[in-house]
Amino acid sequence: MELLGHLADGFATSLSPINLFIVLLGVTAGLFIGAMPGLGSVNGVAIVLPLTFIVPPSSAIILLAAIYYGAMYGGAISSILLGIPGASTAVATTFDGRPMAQQGKAGLALIAAATASFVGGTISVILFTLFASPLADVALAFGPPEEFALVLLAFTTFVGLGGDDVLKTIIMICLGLALSTVGLDLISGQPRLIFFDQPGFYSGISFLVLAIGTYGVGEILYTIETSKSSPTVTPAKITFKELKYGFKEMNKLWKTMSFGSIMGFFVGMLPAAGATPAALMAYGLAKLTSKNGDNFGKGAIEGVAAPETANNAASTGSLLPMLTLGIPGSPTTALLLGGMVMWGLVPGPLLFIEQPDFVWGLISSLYTANLAAVLVNLALIPVFVWALRMPFTVLCAIVLILCLVGGYAPSQKLHDVWLIIGFGVGGYLLRKADYPMAPLVLALVLGPLMEKSFRQTLISEQGNVMAFIERPLSGTFIALSVIFFLLPLLNSLRRLARSKTTADNPAE
């Protein structure tokens, strides 16, 4: 019951006119960003973050969370109307959303996507509310060894579950961590890695600079390359009759949607997994368990509902470890975390004790953001159809300008703008060679915490490395990390063994 009291207090914050307005603004902006092909929640948050100085810190986080939410809804719009996923998280939505649009059922597909997103969002926000406090209570017992072990665990999930090339994933993690050490040594205060004696490096490399570089400039360069011809927009209109029919159809899909939501939420909590794999998994499972599984890929409404519930649920899920443990569950939440630190709010269990107004205000704003997103989404569909016709070069020009000015604004150094261009080009080249970007950004955000907790532990334990294993919680995390780290190795060994047996017995 204490929980309901907290939530009620939270609603008192989030239902204030200013915060309601901010949520509405955020989800609308998020919907547009998500709907634009190539731009997803992470790009949106990276580009918009510098602009949020306009509102007080607690409202700024609500604004960013609302953008995150809106972008999750918006991704489906271009998946359905253009056949191009608006963000990688909406890839699975194209499988059935596009065929539906081609059969003239674009309106129904959009209704299905919006409703499914709403169901996924709502179920996962309820799960979030239930799990947040207990998890924060557990996390209160964390000392530096546990913090270090947890960050290590977050990184090893990329190696074990990320699905990208293992060597390239490790390179990106270490590169992010190494870049996070630029500036002044945490313990001794000595300058280190001051490249070319540029004074700009003394204050370190901001996560924002890396994020705007890779997810802003880099993304635009990548999209310029991949979008040679402009795609055709399928027209869509929504009438009240269709809306009623759509809701009736969706009412039959409760099993698919609740399953997608719960799975999405838990998959989303893992740093390496997140919304894209959650959506793909939900799609695959829905296809397996559905009675009309053969219709999947040919315009089945379930094929739109399943991934859309899962990707929204995953985005909420990834907020949980960020807020309670201070370990982001996705690149977007890594940016939210960086933003919070920038505004003087340190995520983690103490936040629940020191800033309960903020925490519960944010949690309750997820409920309002969810409701606002589904309403704005359905109401503005004609506007989206129109906006998707916007020439790509106009969008790119505006985003690039925002990247340059947004990168300059926080610390007002041209040095940062040069770095953004450098990271943009570097990120673009690395991404083309299949180097994953998410671990890089996560590593830069978590790097200082990792180094600090590691060295604090060793100083307080007089250099005894066993301190990490001797404590039960950190020992468990380390053991899990080792398992995740060895997972790809075991897999390749098994593959090797299998290929050997088939080579020995070619008849088999």
Add this chain to the structure above:
Amino acid sequence: MVLADRLIAAALMALSVYFMWHASALPIGWEGTSGGPGGGAFPFWLSAIIFLCAGGVLVRSFASNIQDAGSYFDPETLGSVSMVVIALVITVAIIPWGGAYIALPLFLLWYLKIFGKHGWFLTLCLTIGTPIFLFMFFEVTLKILLPKGLTQPLFVPLYAYFF
């Protein structure tokens, strides 16, 4: 594609050596009694891991005899991408001298009119509208001053009006 993969791995190795050289300015070893690693240890050993892994990528590409599948750069769009990068570099280079309110509209003018081949109406709307929006948003509302270079004197009356 294979060549690009090798070049990138080699570049990462070079970068990590550069990082290690920088990091070794601080103690990189174990500081016995005071406990724990020195200030340069974290960046040094992380760079060492990058060096090893990038080396692994390089060795792997030589060991496997995969056929070169596709090219790394799309020859059709490589020109557009490099043009945008060059335009960005020129834009930022102009900022200290000409200020943001000359560099950014010039970039927009080039991007929309020449690169995007849009009409004059759209180009001028955005080229003129964007700096006004930036001024109102950043300078008037947020009090974040953008660099102005030699256009500084032109802004004195505007500041007098708004502040």
